[in-house]
Amino acid sequence: MIHSPLLQVSDLCVQFGAFTAVNPVSFDLNEGETLGLVGESGSGKSSLARAILRLVPATGVVLWKSENILACSHQRLRRLRRDLSIIFQDPLASLNPRMQVGDLLAEPLHIFEPALSHNERQRRILKMLDRVGLHANMLTQYPHEFSGGQCQRIGVARAMMLQPQLLVCDEPVSSLDVSIQGQIVNLLVDLQIEFNTAMLFISHNMAVVRHISDRVLVMYRGQLVESASCDTLFAAPVHPYTRALLAAVPVIGATAARPSAML
Ligand SMILES: Nc1ncnc2c1ncn2[C@@H]1O[C@H](COP(=O)(O)OP(=O)(O)OP(=O)(O)O)[C@@H](O)[C@H]1O
Numbered sequence: 001m002i003h004s005p006l007l008q009v010s011d012l013c014v015q016f017g018a019f020t021a022v023n024p025v026s027f028d029l030n031e032g033e034t035l036g037l038v039g040e041s042g043s044g045k046s047s048l049a050r051a052i053l054r055l056v057p058a059t060g061v062v063l064w065k066s067e068n069i070l071a072c073s074h075q076r077l078r079r080l081r082r083d084l085s086i087i088f089q090d091p092l093a094s095l096n097p098r099m100q101v102g103d104l105l106a107e108p109l110h111i112f113e114p115a116l117s118h119n120e121r122q123r124r125i126l127k128m129l130d131r132v133g134l135h136a137n138m139l140t141q142y143p144h145e146f147s148g149g150q151c152q153r154i155g156v157a158r159a160m161m162l163q164p165q166l167l168v169c170d171e172p173v174s175s176l177d178v179s180i181q182g183q184i185v186n187l188l189v190d191l192q193i194e195f196n197t198a199m200l201f202i203s204h205n206m207a208v209v210r211h212i213s214d215r216v217l218v219m220y221r222g223q224l225v226e227s228a229s230c231d232t233l234f235a236a237p238v239h240p241y242t243r244a245l246l247a248a249v250p251v252i253g254a255t256a257a258r259p260s261a262m263l
């Protein structure tokens with residue numbers, strides 16, 4: 001696949017009062033590419049992801065197709081958000097409990113494509129609902145009526161409604177049953193390929209990261225300690241912290257492998 005630069009992050013820092021959550025971090029993300037982001041709890045992964053979308057205050061430069069997201073006007077930022085989407089860890093908490101599924105999916109269309117006719121809007125909602133494996137009769141139901149996996153399908157549908165060019169996934173399957181995790185990951189990857197969406201995928205699950213990433217970033221205490229292609233990172237990790245992370249992953253077939261907190 002031919003990639004072209006989409007996102008260029010330079011010297012990104014996130015500060016919460018006197019505490020530095022993200023030290024100067026720089027990396028690129030190409031069109032359609034999946035970038036895995038790993039690191040222990042508290043290493044700054046969510047802060048980094050949110051800073052890119054300007055959801056937390058940050059310094060540095062986040063170039064989106066040559067435009068600095070951190071410096072553009074609020075009006076411009078609202079327009080750019082059409083192409084920038086995010087999925088959070090807790091599917092139920094990230095959906096407005098007072099909105100029916102149909103309204104949750106209609107909202108991005110109302111905001112970014114207000115000129116759409118009612119029929120066209122309904123057509124797109126039903127198409128996406130079907131695409132994520134939900135039924136049309138669920139349109140009038142509320143989030144609390146669904147299982148965790150179904151809620152995350154709604155989250156995926158909402159995030160992908162406008163076919164964004166960047167999707168940030170902040171541990172999108174961590175709160176789900178292991179049996180459901182694979183289904184949601186596969187759904188995300190299918191839609192990503194269909195829409196050629198670039199993905200920043202945060203996860204503690206190294207097996208999932210290995211499965212879906214083109215490249216992987218490793219964070220440790222707010223810093224980027226390693227950045228490599230997926231194959232290189234897993235075959236020959238350079239930084240001691242990356243080695244420690246990988247050592248915690250059980251090897252399939254190994255007799256002495258112990259269950260790990262990472263999986
Ligand atoms: N809004 C905030 N105010 C103050 N400190 C914060 C805030 N958000 C995050 N932090 C702190 O910043 C550090 C990095 O947090 P962050 O949530 O980015 O880590 P993480 O790598 O996503 O962790 P996890 O794997 O547990 O989700 C942590 O020490 C956290 O306590």
Ligand SMILES: [Mg+2]
Nearest residue numbers: 045046047170
């Ligand atoms: Mg986090």
